[in-house]
Amino acid sequence: MGYVEEMRALVGHRLLLLAGANVIITDDQQRILLQLRRDGGWGLPGGLLEPGESFEETAIREVKEETNLDVHDLTLLGTFSGSDYTFTLENKDRINVITALFEVTSWSGRMINDPTEGLALTFFAESEIPAETKDEYRDYINYYLAQRVAKK
Known part of the structure; x- marks a missing residue:
C-alpha cells in the first residue's frame, strides 16, 4: 500500500493536499508525449511524490514507470x-495538488507503455493535442508552449 492509499484509509474522501510532478517530453520534431490514461483522458507523464522524494526524483521515477524512458537534464518550468x-475524483476522493512541471531536453531508452499505468503513449504536434486532454494537463502544455515562444 502506497502513501496516498494509507492516508485515504485514515481520512476517507476528505480533501488531501498532495504534491506531484509532470514532465514535458518532446521528440526531435518538438511533438509532446502524452499518455492515454485509463479514464480515457490524455495527460502528461508524471505522478505523486512518495515520502522523502524530491520533485525531480518523482519526475524521473514516474516517467520510467509509465514510459520506460530515462530522462536527463530536467528543467523546472513552473x-x-x-x-x-x-x-473531486470519480471515486469521490478530493485532492488539492501542488505540481512541479518539468521539461526534459534529453531522454533515452525504448518507449514502452505500461498497461497498468495507461493505455497508450503518443507524441502530438501542438496543433494535434487531443480534445480529450484533461484541463489540468492542457494548462501545463499551454504554459510550456508560451515559455517556448518567449525563448525565441
Whole structure:
C-alpha cells in the first residue's frame, strides 16, 4: 500500500493536499508525449511524490514507470497550485495538488507503455493535442508552449 492509499484509509474522501510532478517530453520534431490514461483522458507523464522524494526524483521515477524512458537534464518550468488544482475524483476522493512541471531536453531508452499505468503513449504536434486532454494537463502544455515562444 502506497502513501496516498494509507492516508485515504485514515481520512476517507476528505480533501488531501498532495504534491506531484509532470514532465514535458518532446521528440526531435518538438511533438509532446502524452499518455492515454485509463479514464480515457490524455495527460502528461508524471505522478505523486512518495515520502522523502524530491520533485525531480518523482519526475524521473514516474516517467520510467509509465514510459520506460530515462530522462536527463530536467528543467523546472513552473509550479502550479491553488484552487484551480482542487479536484473531486470519480471515486469521490478530493485532492488539492501542488505540481512541479518539468521539461526534459534529453531522454533515452525504448518507449514502452505500461498497461497498468495507461493505455497508450503518443507524441502530438501542438496543433494535434487531443480534445480529450484533461484541463489540468492542457494548462501545463499551454504554459510550456508560451515559455517556448518567449525563448525565441
